[in-house]
Amino acid sequence: MLFARTVVSVFAAVLLAGCASSPLRGEPPAGVRITKIADVSQGATFAVDPAGKRVAVANPGLGIIDLPTDVVTAVNPDSPEALAWSSNGERLAAAFCGVNDCRVRIYDQQGALKGETPLPGKVGALLWRTATELLISVAELKTYTFGVDYAQKLYRWDGVTAPTGELLHNTTIYGAGGRKRAPYAHRLFTLTLSPYGDAMLYSRLYEPPEFPPYLRVIERHLASGVDRIVAKTGIDAPTAVYGSAADTVWSGDGVARLTHNDIWREKELDSLPTPGRLLAVSPGGRNLLADGSLYRDGKPLLSFQPDVAGAFAADGARLFIRSGSRMFLVEGLPADPLPLMTEEHRDQLLTLRKWRSEGLISPDEFSRSLERMKTP
Amino acid sequence: MIRMVFAVLLLGLVAGGAGAEPIGDCIPCHREKTPAAVRQWEGSAHARAKVGCEKCHGTDHEKMLRGEARVDMKVCGPCHKKAHDEHKASRHGMGLHSGWGCTRNMPNRNPNECGFCHEEGTLAPKSGVQCARFLKQSSEMGENGCNYCHNVESSCASCHTNHDTDLKIVKDPASCAKCHMGPDHPQWEMWQTSLHGTLNGSKGAELGPDCQRCHMVSGTHNVSIGITKSSAGIPYSGEKFTANREAMLKVCSQCHAPSFARRELTRDDAILKQSLAIVKEAEGIVGDLYDRKLLDPMPDKRPPHPLKGAELVLDSQLLYEDTSHIERLLFKMKKYDYARTIKGAYHQNPAYTHWYGNAELKMDLVDVKAEASRLGSRRQPLAQKSDGSSSEEQLRVLKSRMERGGMTSDEYAREKEKVLKEMSVKDAEINSKTP
Numbered sequence: 001m002l003f004a005r006t007v008v009s010v011f012a013a014v015l016l017a018g019c020a021s022s023p024l025r026g027e028p029p030a031g032v033r034i035t036k037i038a039d040v041s042q043g044a045t046f047a048v049d050p051a052g053k054r055v056a057v058a059n060p061g062l063g064i065i066d067l068p069t070d071v072v073t074a075v076n077p078d079s080p081e082a083l084a085w086s087s088n089g090e091r092l093a094a095a096f097c098g099v100n101d102c103r104v105r106i107y108d109q110q111g112a113l114k115g116e117t118p119l120p121g122k123v124g125a126l127l128w129r130t131a132t133e134l135l136i137s138v139a140e141l142k143t144y145t146f147g148v149d150y151a152q153k154l155y156r157w158d159g160v161t162a163p164t165g166e167l168l169h170n171t172t173i174y175g176a177g178g179r180k181r182a183p184y185a186h187r188l189f190t191l192t193l194s195p196y197g198d199a200m201l202y203s204r205l206y207e208p209p210e211f212p213p214y215l216r217v218i219e220r221h222l223a224s225g226v227d228r229i230v231a232k233t234g235i236d237a238p239t240a241v242y243g244s245a246a247d248t249v250w251s252g253d254g255v256a257r258l259t260h261n262d263i264w265r266e267k268e269l270d271s272l273p274t275p276g277r278l279l280a281v282s283p284g285g286r287n288l289l290a291d292g293s294l295y296r297d298g299k300p301l302l303s304f305q306p307d308v309a310g311a312f313a314a315d316g317a318r319l320f321i322r323s324g325s326r327m328f329l330v331e332g333l334p335a336d337p338l339p340l341m342t343e344e345h346r347d348q349l350l351t352l353r354k355w356r357s358e359g360l361i362s363p364d365e366f367s368r369s370l371e372r373m374k375t376p
Numbered sequence: 377m378i379r380m381v382f383a384v385l386l387l388g389l390v391a392g393g394a395g396a397e398p399i400g401d402c403i404p405c406h407r408e409k410t411p412a413a414v415r416q417w418e419g420s421a422h423a424r425a426k427v428g429c430e431k432c433h434g435t436d437h438e439k440m441l442r443g444e445a446r447v448d449m450k451v452c453g454p455c456h457k458k459a460h461d462e463h464k465a466s467r468h469g470m471g472l473h474s475g476w477g478c479t480r481n482m483p484n485r486n487p488n489e490c491g492f493c494h495e496e497g498t499l500a501p502k503s504g505v506q507c508a509r510f511l512k513q514s515s516e517m518g519e520n521g522c523n524y525c526h527n528v529e530s531s532c533a534s535c536h537t538n539h540d541t542d543l544k545i546v547k548d549p550a551s552c553a554k555c556h557m558g559p560d561h562p563q564w565e566m567w568q569t570s571l572h573g574t575l576n577g578s579k580g581a582e583l584g585p586d587c588q589r590c591h592m593v594s595g596t597h598n599v600s601i602g603i604t605k606s607s608a609g610i611p612y613s614g615e616k617f618t619a620n621r622e623a624m625l626k627v628c629s630q631c632h633a634p635s636f637a638r639r640e641l642t643r644d645d646a647i648l649k650q651s652l653a654i655v656k657e658a659e660g661i662v663g664d665l666y667d668r669k670l671l672d673p674m675p676d677k678r679p680p681h682p683l684k685g686a687e688l689v690l691d692s693q694l695l696y697e698d699t700s701h702i703e704r705l706l707f708k709m710k711k712y713d714y715a716r717t718i719k720g721a722y723h724q725n726p727a728y729t730h731w732y733g734n735a736e737l738k739m740d741l742v743d744v745k746a747e748a749s750r751l752g753s754r755r756q757p758l759a760q761k762s763d764g765s766s767s768e769e770q771l772r773v774l775k776s777r778m779e780r781g782g783m784t785s786d787e788y789a790r791e792k793e794k795v796l797k798e799m800s801v802k803d804a805e806i807n808s809k810t811p
Contacts, residue, residue: 360771
């Protein structure tokens, strides 16, 4: 009897352990494989290189995991606030922050330090605009008796010369609740690069004195510098992501609704019953990870634990997720890379997108020009 | 008996005090201080009608000494209602609303005066008519150089003088000459040397009609009757044109066959249209330079326009200062040459129509084109590649033109489509040649 109880207990423990260790809820569909990559710090920041061969993560302290060889290179004993791989995968940017300042460092693939710069304030996000230009979102806080002044700045850094900063937005955070929130407010200052690399989404914090705070999602065309408001979100859902063709944006209210909007025709295309707090999208825009649920063209595909954060590889068929204190690789998803195009077509597309951002052509003219481009 | 005489005298005094204006107090002092003014009044219809000093000037002598009690239309209007209403309906009544002139920089300025022209708490003028050229001037220049004529809006004395109300003054065309002369509106000069004017000099108004005969028929104060264009020289259309033309033909027909008068005025209309086309051509050249950011300096690189800020202004608010050289040429074309051409035509003066007007207009167009060429030559030539750079410039020029009102939205859409289609064709050609 005792032996039987012991066997059952062990079996139950194994079962329970097995259930607790999977990020997936339910069985994976045929062809989908989930592999654990590493144990990491709870809720750690991570970044996957474009080829999907290296993962930079805090486990704790910054380390680079080389997936083909399973070698982990320790890079820095401190945990980074933000991470980003350059578009060619040769450089890793990492931000390490104190109470009110940060140091941004650039490493190579082997973890060797290539550049470093101090910045006042706290880094919200890092984004490589090109293989050599890094964009850094920084929140600078100044505390006064009436509230906290919250300045959102965007720095550009080439890794060599001093970064240049630009004030994007400024507001005051009021009240005791605001003061408690203020030290984490930099996490609201997210950056998302468009699949074509010519525009980015960032969020501006608004704190009207008599109303709850909220965020506006802004699209900035990086060449023209033109800003457009494209969505309004809740402060629990600071990240917006591009949908297909980079003309649509997914953004959540932070409570119960994630919407998909055509940002040029200003109409809602779709919505999902989820708050939109943790979002990731494949380069082609068809695979969407939202609050632990994976969708393909808006239809549910897989369901993970709700705290899962993810990043797609460039082919869109592989998804790197962090669930709790573990990282996994999900393979076998329907592919969704950025559509292939010739260099001339890409240049034309970027030119048309720039003109549209500056109001030189309308969205309809843009669409017609695209059609002409596709039809020789 | 004595009581009766006393009563009559007393009654007379009381009656005089109650029915007539209290005249006596001002005259003794002013006969010494401003004797000519007193003499002029004494010989006037006002004096005969017992309209005394206080009726117009009020009784607050301190206010008068401060210059705050000038007599304007508001004082004259209640008695001279017909003239007042006719005047208000005419373009004389649409002057700068500047009877007092802007005193903002003058010493000992009374801040209460600001309300004459400005809305409370703002520098915006009250009047619907605002003039950028006036706003650019010092208050001294504004007073002497602008308001001395433009206060015709509110000052009857502008034509009628202050105290001598003799109609002989205002029936003399010389009274118009005070303002209607000079490079921008030389009606006095062109009338004087026209057939009408020279005949007037020889035989009077019956043979040579003067300003009043044509423009103030039967003494009307609405001097705009018969005028078929705006102050900026843009012709009216439709009913407004027809009604005013018929009114003027009625005047001309007193001497001339109606068909003759109609033919003459129609020919003048044609001259206006032709001259306006020349002005528009020059405006188009300047606008195009602005669209291509070739003006030197551009509006955002010079002091802002008082009404439009850092925008290009080519309409009647065009300035002659703080502009580029080509805009200054355009100013002369519009304000001087064009004005002289069309006013010379309508006032039957061939020399003004042709040499002072039309020839100057066309010569200035030559200068505008030469300056445009010089400015255009500064532009870096664009590489004719399919990188979209020349197409982008075209799109920017179109957008600029659209935003300054130089094209309709339909035209804008059509032109953009042409640029985009052309770009596609060029790219297709290049792509087809790419191995």
